[in-house]
Amino acid sequence: MDRREVAAVLTYVGRLDPRTIRTDAGEARDQLAMWHELLGDVPIATAQGWDVRETVRKRIVSSPYPILPADVAREWQAYRRDRVARHTDPTPMADPDNPHAWRAELLAARDAVAAGQAAPSPHRGITAGRYRPGLKDQLAAVGSYIPPAVRAELAPYRPARASRDAAIAAGGPDVLGVPCDWCHAPEGEPCRRRRLTLDGTARGSAPRTTAHPGRIDRAQAVQAWQASAV
Incomplete structure (x- = not known):
């Protein structure tokens, strides 16, 4: 978020919790600088479910203490970790004989998922578990596979x-x-x-x-x- 977006977030926080409002110009300037320092790399919203307003609202409802910018930053880090943990690297389109391009494409895909710009790629292949129920009956109806x-x-x-x-x-x-x-x-x-x-x-x-x-x-x-x- 840039300073204007951080100022909009502070205005929203002030409407929900008046204790965070600073009437002195110097204190308001310092508050804006502190929030921007901690939330400069946090987006205000993404297409993959992240919304800083929702995070602020949940925090104010669940805690009796005034919200801090670190609370929002921690929620953003948890959001990123959860998305990366649910992501499986797809096979890059780059030439596998070019390791630099291959690695760059992998990292770009992970960064897009972590930043909420792309959906996590689900796991592929056979998952743990037994054979599909009813498979024996299907094989009996079809006959031997040889x-x-x-x-x-x-x-x-x-x-x-x-x-x-x-x-x-x-x-x-x-x-x-x-x-x-x-x-x-x-x-x-x-x-x-x-x-x-x-x-x-x-x-x-x-x-x-x-x-x-x-x-x-x-x-x-x-x-x-x-x-x-x-």
Whole structure:
């Protein structure tokens, strides 16, 4: 704000709180100089929700003490921090091989957001959380995301998955649907060849085409329990 805008703000403050009015010319001049010194880089209003009059009004309503220019300056700094915290840097249009232009465009975008001249750019990409509700039903209606012909061509390169699909198609249990207690393979991962040294430590982790017998038994038990529950 320039001195004329600061004077307008002081006039508005005086209408809401007469205690801030200075009748002496020297005191009024010093008051104007102090407010301009602290609010020189604070805009009177922006297109993104900042209005110094709203800040003044809230401060006078919430505090029994006369408003100070530092109160307005602190609110402006909080406004800037909040906007920058909600901003995600968009990819600059500048040549990435020109780091100076790239950095200058990033800083200009951040300054515009902080000054209330542009809206913060929201976060993009996948946010935290689980899959979309109803996604399994949609996939069941559409079918497998891998066409059967492509799946058949990939079978020689994925023997464990091919064995799993064949067992499920034949009505058997989903062996990879349960973890393995022998090799500690997690759910969805094939069993591993677990070789032990003389001191008991494990060595070797080559994937197996077939699951360990204990894992097969566990998968059959789970399948039988699910059938009985239905």
